[in-house]
Amino acid sequence: MKKVFHKISAVCMAFVVMFSAMSFTLDAHYCGETLVDFSLFEKTETCGMEKMQTPEPCEDSVSEKSCCSDEQLVIDGQKDLRTSFEQLTFHQQTFVAIFLYSYINLFEGLDENIVPFRDYSPPYLIQDVQTLHETYLI
Template structure:
């Protein structure tokens, strides 16, 4: 669940900093066209003639005859982008090359000495009974 949330927040941060917007084109009260755009793009429904009622309606409605609305995800002013400054020293580069680049594969011998056939000598007396130590 944490991975899904972190991926979602990363995509949201990327979308807010790159300027991706959700553009909607309204004709009258109806949404005619909607797109995900990079920045603001003028959307058109293809109606080139003006409707005479557009000027008489007034500004009481949210959407006039043909209107574009953009919804963008933005970051606030306190957001600071992280900047990384990498400085490689000579000792780090030498250690990195010797460990990862020039690594010699380990050579294992095929003759393994196994003690599977070893049998310990039999006990002469039982030490648990002798010292009266029992696990409970």
């Protein structure tokens, strides 16, 4: 039960971190006071009222305010969690370089297969332990 609780809490904390660092934009198109279209990932479509207005010369007509409006709600995530490698100090860059060098050289193979016990013989068997304790593998 304890392992299940730990796994559930770890997944919940991962989602909290992911959603707090994520930013998104919500676009909405209003025609008057009525919401016509909204979109989370792409630009909203208009209701077509802008196309119905005929273009007239500016001198002859009085410009009226359009009844349509576009609103954009931007929700920014936390910028603290995103680290960039351009802001590393000299000591941090040195640490990263040394760590990568030692990590890559960690997995180099040996020139020959060294067996440290090749020159030593196994000890003599004085008594058979399986027969002594009467344990047999079937």
